[in-house]
Structure formats: C-alpha cells, structure tokens
Amino acid sequence: MMRLSFVHRHARRMLAGGLALLAAGAAVSAAAATVTVQVLDVTGAPVPNAVVYAEPAGGQVVPKSLKQAEVEQKDVKFFPLVSVVQVGTPILFPNHDKVRHHVYSFSPAKTFELKLYSGVPTSPIVFDKVGTVVLGCNIHDQMVAYVQVVNTPFFGKTDMAGRVKLDGLVNGKYALKAWYFKMAPNEAAMEQPITYQGADMNASVKLAVKAVPVE
Template identity: 55%
Template sequence: MPKPFPRLAAVATLCLLAAGARASGVAVAVHDSTGTPLADAVAWLEAEAGQAVSKGALKTAEIEQKSLKFMPLVTVVQTGTRIDFPNNDKVRHHIYSFSPAHKFDQKLYSGTTATPQIFDKPGIVVLGCNIHDKMVAYVRIVDTPYFVKGDAAGVGRIDAPAGKYVLKVWHFNMAGGQPAEQAVVVKAGDALGTASFRLPMKPPVSGDAL
C-alpha cells in the first residue's frame, strides 16, 4: 500500500522551499511507486531547443574510498568535470569503469596517487573495484549546469533562469534505467516551481534481504 506520511512530508518540504525561494527554479520530490522517498535521485533541467544556456563554472568533484566503500554512492556532475579518487582506506584499491560514457582502469594504489578523470561525455558511469567486488558507485554526467542530487527525503532544488525546460529524473535502481521527464516552465523572479515523480524500482535480487 502507498505510504502517505513520507509523501506528505516531501510535499511540505516542497512548499517550504517554494516559500523561501530567492531565485527562480524548480523544487523536485522523488518517490518510488509505493510513495517512499528516494535518496540519491538525480534531477536536471535541459533547455528547449534554441534557448541559450550558460555553461557555468566547472567544479572539481571527489569520490573517496573509505571503509571499503565508494563515498558518495552517487555523484552528479556537468560534462567536462574532473573527479579525484583519493583512497583513504588502509588497503589498496583497483578502481575501474567499463561504462561507454567513460572507461578507465586505475591499477592498485593508495592515498592520492590515482590519476584524476575528466568525465567529458553525458551518461551513466558505474564504478567498481577489481579487488573488492561489493564496492560500487554511480556517476551521472549531465550536459547542463542545472542539476541536483536529492537528499534523504527525496527532495532537491534546482536554480535556473526563466525559460522552458525538460526536467529529467534518474535513480540508479530504477526499472528500465531511462530517466523520467516532465516539461516545466521556470518563471522569472523569485517564483520556485514544484514537480514530483514516482519511479518504478527494480525488483529485489534474491539474497538482497539476507
């Protein structure tokens, strides 16, 4: 059955974001099909054809290895961003990606000796470790400066100039893997629009609950 309370909490958060807006944009809430908030959902705005979009200043991102995990689990960056991979574990790691959007193979290393990677194609990159099979992380590369990764309540805010956009949402565990989308209009001034999504999730794999 749907879970109403998390959804109501997310709606309340959207209202608070909209009420406290200081710039135009969109507040996004993402749930699964039962109404449970989805942490680590990624949302971004793609401008309609012909609409000018500022590229924005690229920022360096970081995905560390600690306690035999990649942290954070999900990273979203703009096309062309450099990501550093410091190993803060006491053991060495051999990280790699076979994803078409960015393939690389960083042999065994520790500390900060890994070569930084430039993620220059939009798409999804899945990271793994050749030594520790349970280590996994996801990088979503988007060709726009207007994006956000949602919080634990499945809520995030994207600031963007006025215009017509397609709002896209993706989660690493969603069924089908293709982003959900909605057409949105961002109004000028301090108006903050709202949007909500319910995403179908992949069925649990046998043994996941063990």
C-alpha cells in the first residue's frame, strides 16, 4: 500500500511538472511571436529607414521602455539618420568629430540647442513630446537627422528590404503606423488597424512617397 502511494505521488509530480513545462513553452512561444511589417513606396519598392509602430487602440495599458538612446556626430554627419524613441526617452549627442558642432532643433515636438561643443555632453536631452523632431547643426548646414517620438514601446525601423519586426505586443487592437522622413512636413503617419492575437502575423503598408537610396 505504501509502495502504491509512493508511485501515485511520483506520477502526480511528473504530471504537474509536465504541465508546467507545457505552460512555460506556450508562454515562450507567445512571447516570441512577432508582427512583421513590409513598407513599400509609391512604386512598390521597399522603403529602408521607415519608422513603424503599433499604438494600442483597445484600452491596453502602454508600458514604458525608456532606455537612453544616442545620435552621434561623425564625419560631419548625424548617425543614425533616423531614430525612433518612446516619449520620455533621453537622447545623448556625442560629438566624435575633430571639429565642434552646434546641434539644435526648432521642431514643436522638441526645441533645444547644444551650443558649440566637442566630446560628450554632460547630460542627455529628454524627448518629452510626441512628434517629429528635425535635427540640424548651426555650423554645418548639410547635417540633418530625424527623431520620431512615439507613444508606444512597440516600434522599429525598417531594414534595407523595407521590413521590420515588432515584438512584445499583447493581444488586442492596434493602430499600425508608418512614417518616413521624406513625407511632407507635418504629414501624419500612414495608419491602418490590426488585431493581434498572440501569433506571428504579417502586415504591409504602402506610402505615397518614393524611397531614397541609403548612403
């Protein structure tokens, strides 16, 4: 009788362990699911450097992911040309050139200036308002870059094939948006609704602009 009880207890433990592993596997699978977005231009060509983001539309709580970002100055250019951050993110502007730069923006989403400097500024700039921020240098007019500030942690930038993967979404409805730096000033991001149900899915966005070659 004692032997039988031991076997039953062992079987129950094995069953519970197996169920736990299955649940963990399901959770990992759900967490690994992604939304792959293809962005095309008016001719049907892929658009690199397009910003894509998913804004919750069903009342979901928007989590914060505010890791400090960087826009560096090198070879008298800004790198990267296009950045995307969640609202409230601090951005550092290190100058790796041998000449000094005067970084500024007059954009409504963030007006600031870092007067002539070399090296790394002592403090980052906090981008605390949603919108497009155009960066320039008061000394070198050819230096231009863009920061798209969004109200969601579900964002990314397209690769050379015009594709981007969005991770971390929870089940629900979203407004899928795409923005490109060659769109007209103050032009709203292209938007379409999607419903995410916890599995890998694909989406496509076509912009009414022509993509420019990546240098």
